[in-house]
Amino acid sequence: MALLAEQLLNGLQLGVMLFLLAAGLTLVFGIMGVINLAHGSLYMVGAFGAAVTAQVTGSWWLALLGGLLAAGVTGLLMELVVLRRLYARDHLDQVLATFGLILFFNQLMVLLFGRQPRFVALPAWFTGSVEIIPGVPYPSYRLLIIAVGLAVAAGLYVLIQRTRVGMLVRAGATHREMVRALGVDIRLLYTLVFGLGALLAGLAGIMAGPVFNVQIGMGEQILIQTFVVVVIGGIGSVRGALFGALLVGVVDTLLRGFVPGLLRGLLDASQADALGAALSSMGVYVLMALVLLIKPRGIFPAHA
Amino acid sequence: MKRRGFLAASAGLSTLAAPLAAPAFAQGAPIKIGMITTLSGPGGYLGQDIRDAFQLAVEQEQGKLGGTNVQVLVEDDGLRPGQGKSIAERFLRNERIKLMTGVVFSNVLGTVAPDVLDADGIYVSPNAAPSGFAGRECHRNYYTMAWQNDTLHETAGVLANTLGYKRMFILAPNYQAGRDALTGFKRKFGGEVVQEVYTRLDQTDYAAELAQIRAARPDAVFQFHPGGLGIGFLRQYAQAGLLSSVPQCVPAPSMDSTTLAAVGEAAEGLNLTSHWNTDFQNPASQAFVAAFRAKYNRTPTYYAQQGYDTALAIGAALRQTRGSIDPAAFRTAMLKADFQSTRGKFAFGPNQHPVQDWYALKVEKVNGALALVTKSKILENEGDSYAAQCRL
Incomplete structure (x- = not known):
């Protein structure tokens, strides 16, 4: 039981990381109609921004600020310089241009910081572990990730459901033409939404720094799963992104944690482990295929 | 042919x-x-x-x-x-x-x-x-x-025997060298392999695997994660608090002086094998x-x-x-x-590969700084497992 609870926590933690990335991606696609493959680059820029600031200043708060600033500014520049020209184009052009951005940002980071992975120390108050499940000391930093992720989810809920900007965002996702017709400055709204997405991706990158390696190409590793989340959740829906992310996080973790063990009952040990590894890495894609079979527009479709 | x-x-x-x-x-x-x-x-x-x-x-x-x-x-x-x-x-x-x-x-x-x-x-x-x-x-x-590639992992198996580990949990990424590593380790390890886990080459978060290690309560862990992969794995291993309860016994590529500098304290106490070390x-x-x-x-x-x-x-x-x-x-x-x-x-040797001695190393604090320290010789004049198949 303790193992199951621990794996559920791990799944939850992976889920909220994916949510931070997926929320921005789904908003940008749902409201602006742009497929942004370079979303992972913002995650990388945020992580590098924080890592470098932490190394120079030694302060975790300044690193947080540095990371958010780097991701936010990069996001705004990306929107102003590149994406603005792509709104009217079709998706293939957008995919090509944003794929180019991935290559550009990876090479830029190599030029600026070199190829060696960088490391960020854990903030001093979160180096230990907490026994929230008896007998299982759980790293407190991972609990912090879960807390921050859930707080961001709650904040986004309030922002989108309870504020005027949120109303425009929702309206933009479902009735784009009508919002335009009512005289709302859609350009400004687009820039705001993109900036918000960039900040969330940057935050995910900052949170990832002390646990994972901060390295070139880190964005692409997590971007694929983020797309799975967006497709499962329903494109353009933040609620869908949250549920999709938690679902993918938990399913992926549980499959990795338990499938090899279950197969061991049926097969020879080393065969079971090899097959289990293969099955669990396919798991989330099978899940996506199943969801698409039953609900082709995702669990919470935004454009009803 | x-x-x-x-x-x-x-x-x-x-x-x-x-x-x-x-x-x-x-x-x-x-x-x-x-x-x-x-x-x-x-x-x-x-x-x-x-x-x-x-x-x-x-x-x-x-x-x-x-x-x-x-x-x-x-x-x-x-x-x-x-x-x-x-x-x-x-x-x-x-x-x-x-x-x-x-x-x-x-x-x-x-x-x-x-x-x-x-x-x-x-x-x-x-x-x-x-x-x-x-x-x-x-x-x-x-x-x-x-x-020879396999010898790296075989010697880690020998070291696990020497250190008296009976139950080992072994992990490597799911690609050719990773599978060879686990095969090589098992060839010389005499005890029981509690569980064998293949990670993904593009994996960054090892929380699910670490939870399995904790639950399996092995005597020690063998893992082959070269370069950047290993740095991430070791840091998360330490963060999960496993370092104090489950020791590691790894081959040389999982811990060299560059990865040691990157991993820092998280590597203290790690056992590994090598044919050479800076303190010779x-x-x-x-x-x-x-x-x-x-x-x-x-x-x-x-x-x-x-x-x-x-x-x-x-x-x-x-x-x-x-x-x-x-x-x-x-x-x-x-x-x-x-x-x-x-x-x-x-x-x-007969296949023009080295015949040499192998040593047990340990990561320890020397004058306040972490270093790889040579502890003992574990194998003498060791060739490799394929030499017999070679006809020159």
Whole structure:
């Protein structure tokens, strides 16, 4: 039981990381109609921004600020310089241009910081572990990730459901033409939404720094799963992104944690482990295929 | 089968061609040595250490190896087998290089070595040593200076036995070298493997695997995660609080002095095996470490030591052949291994792979700083598991 609870926590933690990335991606696609493959680059820029600031200043708060600033500014520049020209184009052009951005940002980071992975120390108050499940000391930093992720989810809920900007965002996702017709400055709204997405991706990158390696190409590793989340959740829906992310996080973790063990009952040990590894890495894609079979527009479709 | 025939045919042809090539060496032009190695990407520091140490050896002899002028041409394969192959072809055809070295990764070696050998060239490997070239497909002009890949993991199995671990949890990424690592470990480990886990090569979060380790309560963990992968794994291992309860017993690639610097405290207490370490007391090793530190201002990894020994071995062979790299003469000289290896004893086995001693190392605090400390010798005159299959 303790193992199951621990794996559920791990799944939850992976889920909220994916949510931070997926929320921005789904908003940008749902409201602006742009497929942004370079979303992972913002995650990388945020992580590098924080890592470098932490190394120079030694302060975790300044690193947080540095990371958010780097991701936010990069996001705004990306929107102003590149994406603005792509709104009217079709998706293939957008995919090509944003794929180019991935290559550009990876090479830029190599030029600026070199190829060696960088490391960020854990903030001093979160180096230990907490026994929230008896007998299982759980790293407190991972609990912090879960807390921050859930707080961001709650904040986004309030922002989108309870504020005027949120109303425009929702309206933009479902009735784009009508919002335009009512005289709302859609350009400004687009820039705001993109900036918000960039900040969330940057935050995910900052949170990832002390646990994972901060390295070139880190964005692409997590971007694929983020797309799975967006497709499962329903494109353009933040609620869908949250549920999709938690679902993918938990399913992926549980499959990795338990499938090899279950197969061991049926097969020879080393065969079971090899097959289990293969099955669990396919798991989330099978899940996506199943969801698409039953609900082709995702669990919470935004454009009803 | 086809390739063997082809190799034999080209070897036959070359004996005809050899007298034509010989006069070129008599004129004292420098011998060109082609170094194809990995200098970019997360694994770039491995090739960098091999190159720097090799060039150090050449510089120490004022541009010579074994009294013969040499010119070392270095190219980056970018860890792409295709790129390695095209560099090898260019070296062979345009530069007329017959002596090559440098490859770090086995998948690159798989494309480079056959081309070099088919062209009747000589290949001396400073690192990669896949099982094929050690067993049935061993070759007269192919030498390995480091170890055979499997031996790294077999010695970790022996160390686990020595340390008295009965139940081991073993992990490696799900690709060829990872699967070979687990097979190699199990070949020599005498106890029970509680669980075998394959991680993904693109994985960054190991929380699910760490939870399984905690639940399985093994005596120790064996893991093969080279380079950046291992750094992430070890940090998360320490963060999960496992370091104090479940020790690790790993092969050399999972912990070298560069990864140690990156991982920091999270590596303390780690057990590993190696054929060499910076604290070796023999004069050759001490001189090498001091010279390397003085020139490059960093601690050499074992990759650097292998690059250095490769240069010394080539030098010793060239001294005896008086600068000739005619494959037959070179082979006779090379197999004597008449040089002061930084690892102390060194000899070639029947498949032209090293026969050497292996040591248990531990990460400990020395004067307040973490370092790899040699604890004891665990294997003496150890060859490899494929030598018996090789007929030369």
